[in-house]
Amino acid sequence: MIDQQLVTVTIDGTPVRVPKGTWLVEAAKQIKREIPVYCYHRKMGPAGLCRICLVEIEGMPKLQIACNTAVTDGMVVHTQSDKAADGRRAVLELYLVNHPLDCPICDKGGECDLQDYAMAYGQGYSRSVDPKVSKPKAVDLGPTIVLDEERCVVCQRCVRFDDMIVGERELVLKDRGVRNIIATANGEPYRHNFTGNVTELCPVGALTSKTYRFKSRPWDLRRTTTTCTQCPVGCQMHVDVRVGVVQRTMSLEDDDAISDGWLCDRGRYNVGFYDDPARVTQPMYKRDGGWVQIGWDDALDIWAAAIREACAVNPASVGVVGGGRLTNEEAFLLQHLFRAKGVANLDWRAGSQRQASPGRNGGTLVDLESCDAIVLIGESPAERAPVMDLRVRKAALQKGAKVIRIASAERPYPAPIPSTDVATVAEAIKKLPKDPKRIAIVWDGCDADFATSLLEKLPAGAQVLTYITGEQANARGAEAMGMLPFSEPGYGKAESGLDAAQMFAAARDGKLAVLSIFGANPAMYRADFARASFTAVSDLFMTETAQLADLVLPAKGPFEKTGTTTNMAGDVLPVNAAHSLETPADALSDLEMVVALAEKLGVELPVAEEVDAAVLRHLAKAPEDFTLGDARFGTSVILSPSKDPERRRKAHVEGIAFNVVVQTRVFGGGGTSAHDARIAELCPLPEAAFSPEDAAELGVNTGDYIDLVLDSVSDVVQAHHDNVGHDLLVEVRNGMPRGTIALIGGLPDSPASNLAGARVSVTNIRRAPEDAAEAIGAPA
Amino acid sequence: MTDFNALRDQLKPQCEAIIAQYEQPRSALLPLVHLFQAHEGYASADALRAVSEMLDLSLAVVESTVSFYTLFYRKPVGKYMLQVCRGLACTLNGAEDIMAYFREQLGIGHLETTGDGLFSYEEVECLAACDRATCMQVNLNFAYDLTPKMIDDMLTAMRAGKYEITPLPQTEHPPRTWTLRQDLQVSHGDKSAGAQDQSAPNNPGGLDRDGIIMLDRILSDEARFKGRTKERLANVEPAMAEAIEE
Amino acid sequence: MPVVKVLTEGIGEANLRDIKVYRDRGGYKQLKRAFTEMKPADVQAICDKSGLRGRGGAGFPTGKKWAFLPAGVAPRYLVCNCDEAEPGTFKDRMLLEETPHQIIEGILLGAYAIESHHAFIYIRGEFKRGYEVFMDALAQARKAGFVGKNLFGSGFDLELTVHRGAGAYICGEETALLNSLEGKRGEPRLRPPFPAVQGLYSKPTIVNNVETLAYLIPILERGPEWFAAVGTERSKGYKIISISGHVQKPGNYEVALGTPVRKLIELAGGLRPGRKLMAIQPGGGSSACIFEEHLDMPYDYESLQKAGTMLGSGAIVVMDDTTDFVRAAFNLVRFFAHESCGQCTPCREGGHWLERVLHRFLENRGLKSDIEMLARVSHEITGINLCPLGDSIEPFLASVLKRFPEQFEARVARETVRA
Ligand SMILES: Cc1cc2nc3c(=O)[nH]c(=O)nc-3n(C[C@H](O)[C@H](O)[C@H](O)COP(=O)(O)O)c2cc1C
Ligand code: SF4
Numbered sequence A: 001m002i003d004q005q006l007v008t009v010t011i012d013g014t015p016v017r018v019p020k021g022t023w024l025v026e027a028a029k030q031i032k033r034e035i036p037v038y039c040y041h042r043k044m045g046p047a048g049l050c051r052i053c054l055v056e057i058e059g060m061p062k063l064q065i066a067c068n069t070a071v072t073d074g075m076v077v078h079t080q081s082d083k084a085a086d087g088r089r090a091v092l093e094l095y096l097v098n099h100p101l102d103c104p105i106c107d108k109g110g111e112c113d114l115q116d117y118a119m120a121y122g123q124g125y126s127r128s129v130d131p132k133v134s135k136p137k138a139v140d141l142g143p144t145i146v147l148d149e150e151r152c153v154v155c156q157r158c159v160r161f162d163d164m165i166v167g168e169r170e171l172v173l174k175d176r177g178v179r180n181i182i183a184t185a186n187g188e189p190y191r192h193n194f195t196g197n198v199t200e201l202c203p204v205g206a207l208t209s210k211t212y213r214f215k216s217r218p219w220d221l222r223r224t225t226t227t228c229t230q231c232p233v234g235c236q237m238h239v240d241v242r243v244g245v246v247q248r249t250m251s252l253e254d255d256d257a258i259s260d261g262w263l264c265d266r267g268r269y270n271v272g273f274y275d276d277p278a279r280v281t282q283p284m285y286k287r288d289g290g291w292v293q294i295g296w297d298d299a300l301d302i303w304a305a306a307i308r309e310a311c312a313v314n315p316a317s318v319g320v321v322g323g324g325r326l327t328n329e330e331a332f333l334l335q336h337l338f339r340a341k342g343v344a345n346l347d348w349r350a351g352s353q354r355q356a357s358p359g360r361n362g363g364t365l366v367d368l369e370s371c372d373a374i375v376l377i378g379e380s381p382a383e384r385a386p387v388m389d390l391r392v393r394k395a396a397l398q399k400g401a402k403v404i405r406i407a408s409a410e411r412p413y414p415a416p417i418p419s420t421d422v423a424t425v426a427e428a429i430k431k432l433p434k435d436p437k438r439i440a441i442v443w444d445g446c447d448a449d450f451a452t453s454l455l456e457k458l459p460a461g462a463q464v465l466t467y468i469t470g471e472q473a474n475a476r477g478a479e480a481m482g483m484l485p486f487s488e489p490g491y492g493k494a495e496s497g498l499d500a501a502q503m504f505a506a507a508r509d510g511k512l513a514v515l516s517i518f519g520a521n522p523a524m525y526r527a528d529f530a531r532a533s534f535t536a537v538s539d540l541f542m543t544e545t546a547q548l549a550d551l552v553l554p555a556k557g558p559f560e561k562t563g564t565t566t567n568m569a570g571d572v573l574p575v576n577a578a579h580s581l582e583t584p585a586d587a588l589s590d591l592e593m594v595v596a597l598a599e600k601l602g603v604e605l606p607v608a609e610e611v612d613a614a615v616l617r618h619l620a621k622a623p624e625d626f627t628l629g630d631a632r633f634g635t636s637v638i639l640s641p642s643k644d645p646e647r648r649r650k651a652h653v654e655g656i657a658f659n660v661v662v663q664t665r666v667f668g669g670g671g672t673s674a675h676d677a678r679i680a681e682l683c684p685l686p687e688a689a690f691s692p693e694d695a696a697e698l699g700v701n702t703g704d705y706i707d708l709v710l711d712s713v714s715d716v717v718q719a720h721h722d723n724v725g726h727d728l729l730v731e732v733r734n735g736m737p738r739g740t741i742a743l744i745g746g747l748p749d750s751p752a753s754n755l756a757g758a759r760v761s762v763t764n765i766r767r768a769p770e771d772a773a774e775a776i777g778a779p780a
Numbered sequence B: 001m002t003d004f005n006a007l008r009d010q011l012k013p014q015c016e017a018i019i020a021q022y023e024q025p026r027s028a029l030l031p032l033v034h035l036f037q038a039h040e041g042y043a044s045a046d047a048l049r050a051v052s053e054m055l056d057l058s059l060a061v062v063e064s065t066v067s068f069y070t071l072f073y074r075k076p077v078g079k080y081m082l083q084v085c086r087g088l089a090c091t092l093n094g095a096e097d098i099m100a101y102f103r104e105q106l107g108i109g110h111l112e113t114t115g116d117g118l119f120s121y122e123e124v125e126c127l128a129a130c131d132r133a134t135c136m137q138v139n140l141n142f143a144y145d146l147t148p149k150m151i152d153d154m155l156t157a158m159r160a161g162k163y164e165i166t167p168l169p170q171t172e173h174p175p176r177t178w179t180l181r182q183d184l185q186v187s188h189g190d191k192s193a194g195a196q197d198q199s200a201p202n203n204p205g206g207l208d209r210d211g212i213i214m215l216d217r218i219l220s221d222e223a224r225f226k227g228r229t230k231e232r233l234a235n236v237e238p239a240m241a242e243a244i245e246e
Numbered sequence C: 001m002p003v004v005k006v007l008t009e010g011i012g013e014a015n016l017r018d019i020k021v022y023r024d025r026g027g028y029k030q031l032k033r034a035f036t037e038m039k040p041a042d043v044q045a046i047c048d049k050s051g052l053r054g055r056g057g058a059g060f061p062t063g064k065k066w067a068f069l070p071a072g073v074a075p076r077y078l079v080c081n082c083d084e085a086e087p088g089t090f091k092d093r094m095l096l097e098e099t100p101h102q103i104i105e106g107i108l109l110g111a112y113a114i115e116s117h118h119a120f121i122y123i124r125g126e127f128k129r130g131y132e133v134f135m136d137a138l139a140q141a142r143k144a145g146f147v148g149k150n151l152f153g154s155g156f157d158l159e160l161t162v163h164r165g166a167g168a169y170i171c172g173e174e175t176a177l178l179n180s181l182e183g184k185r186g187e188p189r190l191r192p193p194f195p196a197v198q199g200l201y202s203k204p205t206i207v208n209n210v211e212t213l214a215y216l217i218p219i220l221e222r223g224p225e226w227f228a229a230v231g232t233e234r235s236k237g238y239k240i241i242s243i244s245g246h247v248q249k250p251g252n253y254e255v256a257l258g259t260p261v262r263k264l265i266e267l268a269g270g271l272r273p274g275r276k277l278m279a280i281q282p283g284g285g286s287s288a289c290i291f292e293e294h295l296d297m298p299y300d301y302e303s304l305q306k307a308g309t310m311l312g313s314g315a316i317v318v319m320d321d322t323t324d325f326v327r328a329a330f331n332l333v334r335f336f337a338h339e340s341c342g343q344c345t346p347c348r349e350g351g352h353w354l355e356r357v358l359h360r361f362l363e364n365r366g367l368k369s370d371i372e373m374l375a376r377v378s379h380e381i382t383g384i385n386l387c388p389l390g391d392s393i394e395p396f397l398a399s400v401l402k403r404f405p406e407q408f409e410a411r412v413a414r415e416t417v418r419a
């Protein structure tokens, strides 16, 4: 809409030059003139409901709303004239007629637009003497949000967010006129990956986060701006700390390039683990099968001694896994230290993801919006890179891009987003729009065959942009920093070592002497994980991997350290330690550990300035020489079922065997979500999804519980996990292929992650109690 | 539930024809809800879910839309929906007396249903029959130039099952009111579950719990209804009156 | 005699619901003529020349409105507005129930004129009988080949879909109507864009009142000059007036615009014996009152506007000296508060606030300061809303507050009660 032609508009006597078609509210921002708004939002455009943005425009008899007025050349606007001020005053009085005025107990007090505008533009008293409309307070909307209907000013920002930005349309306006309320479908919770944003959109204290309710006053918070490192998107965020504890995080409204101003619920709410009592607070050493707490001096000595001895014998018996969770600087120094000791076995790929740098066609996040078609391969970006997924939705909902998904085993996009699910690359190609100018491929980094064959078959002439979502936040940075067995920092060729899978195999065969793991939890994802003769793990919690280790080192979390991180689009983003956040006294950042270890090993590390320069230099160098699914990254690590008949177990009574696919969920995976009591409700329950046909054949329904037994498996799975799945909640899911069962990976106490590729059968079906089923349908 | 599935399957061809009339399926929302309401007597939760599935909309969106329109009843209503016009022209011609007479005869107020499930009563906005004030609709059929005598005859005929207009289908015994507001109040802990279907004690007297003006008192002779709910109930439902006494 | 019979011709005498009867009286002739002998642009030009203005309330010249359609954009839609719910208006319901074919013919003519191949009629949900009558008539017309594909061999396809409302006055507002037709809440849309540019399904759309479209038939039949010859300088032609309230013969009367108000009241049988005229609401619930001194004013758009009120939908409510104006004001304010969609704050909060204050007056609990406040608040909420509903609250209230302040003062609490 916006023309590039510039026009001049005079606002309160100051001329401003802006592109023709700019909304008046935006033009006023350029000269720092505040025009108050409630319903208008930059990302959603004008709604024209709140009527607080009234201004006087010369030549127009009535006051106009600035949010829906496009500037024209020569327009003369007064935002502070008597007439405009009077209109605003009148509207503000109306806002307060039914407002409960409970500022003293309202979380929003101090950063409330109603409060601020009432102070700035209001008349200071009310002429209304009648009782106010009373509405329910503290309505439990769902796992994350509480609604106070009396405070609501019905600006509908939240409703429009759910409609235009997320597309789920769960939050709606109900009733009519003065009874209008914000609500969900009767009895249904408000639940999706982006709910928390509505608490920021809400200009008053109507929608508040459960995790932050009654926790703090805004002026008591210490604010730090940093990057969210929960996934590879790297949203910019504010971290607000009070009494040494993270109270909340908030988005940066003008972060157009990365987050578009939004945060997902994982990034927003999974921040309560820093003060979890289960945190490792001191180095732990396993002696005689039990853990003893030791000091850092001893820990470093034990660790350095193990590495020194092994390297002296054979550096090929030493391995390092990790980096995807570390900062760029940490990853760089880590590989530097070990390469200096002659170690070539370096890898960040502890899970099933193979590749993180998209190579020469990588696009920016903003570029996604201008694509004609977006092809999604593998796991849903909604669960792996949620805020990037919002861009996909934006492209689809607002710009008409076509979304095509290969792999239909997953939850399809919500209804308003047009997406086609296909099973093969050929089908996807057929579904492409005619003569596309720009196509984006979003790959989950796992199955390289899909990615390469799709790339090959795309129509010539179309510009192709590639993206890789992933399991670890800074995976791309780790690759650029040389945490790969075949490349040095800057993707230079290196003396080849073992990749993670090979290291684990070597460990299992007793051929790996020392394995150091930094911020990775391979035992969670890989059935074939085995400890080496000496294993050291740096982590915040006693993860599955840490429990198998000899030495566990207490690490600092992302809000506790400083550095840079690289997101999936290659942007280098700052990670800042949050002011006044209390950290366990004995926790060290991985950087501090590497430095201390280097000292013990007698390796000289580059000084800080050199590290900074190296990071920037290597990241600036685009990985020109490889593509999506490049052979150098090796092939998929998914285990294939054992052919050994002796290992086969008798199929169970129900008799149907299923292939297991394991899926990521935003709130699955990782120790942090498991160690955040405040968001326990958000974590998915272990569940098993079937196609409707299979479910009918088995006679199960959504809400039933089942167990799984192994049908045929690789040796390793068998060795580690005798019983496979207990108490899995059944979900009958449209679009699932037959003969497949989808489990959620990365949940604590559920071995699903290890089952990828296994064959299982169903046993022990327990029906959902009838009355419970009814309760779901009809509120009591 | 199975009853509903049968109804849904029975209506399916009709629904599809309705949807086909429009360029965008969502346009069929109002007609489809009308259709289900015509069969069930009200817009049931099942019906809304079915509509949301047929139109590929979220249930929340369907509920939101339906809640906007006063002719969609979210709970079962009486067999005779009595909607008396409270518009200006009717009021100038004595609608207040007519409404007072209705309330007295029925023993219920605005937006309420009688305990026997026969009558629902509502005072509605101008019905576009001002030339025949005072007017009303019975199950959306007009009745004009109302007098107490006509009302007596009408109610007698309805009670005797001899009224000319076919009663609304009734799939369940109706609760006290058909707006969902009460539900919400219960789910929000604003009202105890037991009170959900009871007429609000102050319903016939000015402001209800939401501070919304209930018309009964204003437009009626105040003195006559001083005793309010209990007295009125005593006429029709002694048991309920006793319950309130306690 | 000022009363004429154009659209009302035959009502009450013949069963115009029967297509045979309607056709025998010349029905559908103009439709055929238009489709076989005229181009859409010709129909448009005739309409423009006749000076026909919208009969739904705003009084916007119909030809001019059609001209806003962007050229060459298809599909485009015609929507006939039969959501009549303005207090005091009952003309559309009469046309719907008595002469549905006239509406069908009018819609088809309008759709042809703007080259729309899909027309809609939005019928108020309460009009159950009207809906049934119309559906029946539409089936007859369809059977006769007047609706559907290739009409009269012209190659022009035209579908007509009937859509029932479900109880919401605001759905009479054209953008709210379009939302309702799209299966949404009947909330008015932000303008621009205007419906003529982005209306139904974001395509160019014209919304016209039932009566407006029906007048196309006689205009085509007798020529635009015939229509333009009556009325006043800028208010041309005929109009159906709904007269109700304190008159002896309330009803619909078709008259030439510009007829003096006094004549209209005489038509409706005048006041009841011994009664004195106090006020007249001349144009539906949203209009300000006129009084005795205005009786000789011509009833047309301009004169009423000059008198500070409006013609609106042509609904005249007459009030004599038995009227309690506090109650009347409460009645209308409550109506608008009840029917507010609740999107905009001034309309939602302001309407409800005024309703509560007036309610206190009814209980003789008004405050002296309230009287001035009623006037100020109702004025403050005017002119700053998204749609005209919010602006409809003030006119009647302000005019009676000014004219009959003593009625309000009489209801001020004698002792100030502490709230
Ligand atoms: C609150 C409101 C209610 C309205 N109700 C009606 C109505 O019931 N019938 C109608 O024809 N027009 C109604 N209108 C006017 C319509 O918006 C629109 O102007 C009209 O249908 C256009 O048709 P016309 O040009 O033929 O008059 C209403 C307008 C407003 C603001
Ligand atoms: S003025 Fe009233 S009815 Fe009109 S859009 Fe605003 S709130 Fe809705």
Ligand code: FES
Pocket (backbone or CB within 6 Å): A036, A037, A038, A039, A040, A047, A048, A049, A050, A051, A052, A053, A065, A066, A067, A068
């Ligand atoms: S910001 Fe302009 S009306 Fe709300």
